[in-house]
Amino acid sequence: MQKSPGEYSPLDMMGMGLAAAVGIAAATFFDLTQSDEASTLFVFNKWLARLTEMLGLGNIPLYGVVLILMGIGALSILYFQPVTIRGAFAQGFGVLAAVTTLAPSDLGGALPSPDTEAASLEPLPAGDNSWFEEEGISSRGLVPPVYRVPVSSVTAVQRDEQGYSIRMKIIFPDGLDRQPSELIDSGDLRGKLHNEESKQTxxxxxxxxxxVMYRDGTMYLSSRIPGDIPRASLVARVEAEGYRIVESRFDASLGVNPVWTIRMAPSSQPLLLQRLRRPYWF
Incomplete structure (x- = not known):
């Protein structure tokens, strides 16, 4: 039996609020699984991290964003006043759809091309054991057989420009169960690099x-990050199915830097659960 809005008791309102909150939770699950890394939840988490940083609080994990959105959905019944539990649940979906329009997806900028000619002319830092020497790979001939999508807006850094030449080595002890390109397309292999000085991701x-090149359980990546500050703090986050999400820091200097090695740790926990427990501050 349906009631008019003024006839609902506090218990009825709590039930409506819970239904709307569950609708929000269901919508966020679909958003995370279907939108992949384009999900706006990551953008909300980044915005929230900036706010908590200004307030001197710690970073809030992704599930905190979901709880806040569920609270918004529960409170929305006070304004929209659905007349059925099913309507309140559907309203939760609608509220999330409206809120997500406020935040465009952010996949991060395109990683610049390496200045291979300049890098080959510059001497390596003393004591540096480049993977180029260890693995017998030419620094000038890194051909990416796995996954490389050139973007027209990305141009090679000229030799006279300053920047941080980075060479990253990501080690997967148990290897990858599929081709990296397949893992990337399915959202099971992701990576972001953040420059804390320029705030560019x-x-x-x-x-x-x-x-980018993958061989024998190791991924090699070479790029040149724009910048003119003598030292920059870089942070990389790598996510791969079957491994624990890793955040690694690296202090980069202008010019060629030592190899940045990131060793992934095997994990049986699904990536979705790991992502919910992690703050996405960049």
């Missing part, structure tokens, strides 16, 4: 102009 694997 790059996507490691998608729309990248970087040289």
């Amino acid at each position: 790059y996507n490691l694997f998608r729309n990248s102009g970087a040289d």
Whole structure:
């Protein structure tokens, strides 16, 4: 039996609010699984991280964003006043759809191409054991057989421009169960690189102009990050199915830097659960 809005008791309102909150939760699950890394939840988490940083609080994990959105959905019944539990649940979906229009997806910028000619002319830092020497790979001939999508807006950094030449080595001890390109397309392999000085974030694997190569359980990546500050703090986040999500920091200097090695740790926990427990501050 339906009631008019003024006839609902506090218990009825709590039930409506719970239904709307569950609708929000269901919608966020579909958004995370279907939108992949384009989900606006990551953008909300980044915005929230900036707010908590200004307030001197710690970063809130992704599930905190979901709880806040569920609270918004529960409170929305006070304004929209659905007349059935089913309507309240559907309203939760609608509220999330409206809220997500406020935040465009952010995949990160395209990682610039390496200045291979300049890098080959510059001497390597003392004591540096480049993977080029260890693995017998030419720094000039890194051909990416796995995944490289050149973007027209990405141009090679000229030799006279300053920047941070990085060479990243990501080690997967148990290897990858599929081709990296398949993992990237399915959302099971993701990566972001953040420059804390310029606040610029790059996507490691998608729309990248970087040289990327995968062989024998190790991924090699070469790029040159724009910048003119003598030292920059870089942070990389790598996510791969079957491994624990890793955040690694690296202090980069202008010019050629030592190899940045990231070793992934095997994990049986699904990536979705790991992502919910992690703050996405960049």
